[in-house]
Amino acid sequence: xxxxxxxxxxxxxxxxxxxxxxxxxxxxxxxxxxxxxxxxxxxxxxxxxxxxxxxxxxxxxxxxxxxxxxxxxxxxxxxxxxxxxxxxxxxxxxxxxxxxxxxxxxxxxxxxxxxxxxxxxxxxxxxxxxxxxxxxxxxxxxxxxxxxxxxxxxxxxxxxxxxxxxxxxxxxxxxxxxxxxxxxxxxxxxxxxxxxxxxxxxxxxxxxxxxxxxxxxxxxxxxxxxxxxxxxxxxxxxxxxxxxxxxxxx
Numbered sequence: 001x002x003x004x005x006x007x008x009x010x011x012x013x014x015x016x017x018x019x020x021x022x023x024x025x026x027x028x029x030x031x032x033x034x035x036x037x038x039x040x041x042x043x044x045x046x047x048x049x050x051x052x053x054x055x056x057x058x059x060x061x062x063x064x065x066x067x068x069x070x071x072x073x074x075x076x077x078x079x080x081x082x083x084x085x086x087x088x089x090x091x092x093x094x095x096x097x098x099x100x101x102x103x104x105x106x107x108x109x110x111x112x113x114x115x116x117x118x119x120x121x122x123x124x125x126x127x128x129x130x131x132x133x134x135x136x137x138x139x140x141x142x143x144x145x146x147x148x149x150x151x152x153x154x155x156x157x158x159x160x161x162x163x164x165x166x167x168x169x170x171x172x173x174x175x176x177x178x179x180x181x182x183x184x185x186x187x188x189x190x191x192x193x194x195x196x197x198x199x200x201x202x203x204x205x206x207x208x209x210x211x212x213x214x215x216x217x218x219x220x221x222x223x224x225x226x227x228x229x230x231x232x233x234x235x236x237x238x239x240x241x242x243x244x245x246x247x248x249x250x
Contacts, residue, residue, distance in 0.1 A: 049071045104128075
């Protein structure tokens, strides 16, 4: 086993049963989180490295996470990856899935069914953060209507059935994400929702590492509360303010 393989194995172990305690560091005091920070870095594959994927992925690189970015033309990511430094690299979608202990999907929503068809087996059991929004003019009226009727979290899970899915980073423009990341407390809130408790814990830590404050809204069915047109969408507010708007507990 090479040194790289050993490090990779260690990172993946964090996502096992024992790692759940570490990755639920949001329950720990800030000092304990700081002490564990260096050992809690995980590999992230970004599928779709446009405005949202590139911005959020870049924030994770700056927080110390190794990130593999993908696009339809990975060679076009050369300058971005070079600017981000040694922790960033570019590749194909299958490489990102194999690389990532967690994945971030930020593609036009209409592409989600094809991703599920092409990579469903590889996504089985993977923690996946889904940032897509269904826009009729871009993604097609049928899938936009499905997401609106059934809820976008439930719809995403339908197309990525084996993934441990969490909805995140879909509510705010990438320019706001870039400018407001890591601002002084209180941080800007990012609503998240998922059915898998450990996946939600991992997503919450990644939201924190990107420089925001996660607000767990509920299960995937509850992600409709912050999809386009819903009360939680487009809210540039603190966690306390978002909880109040959505009538969540403290």
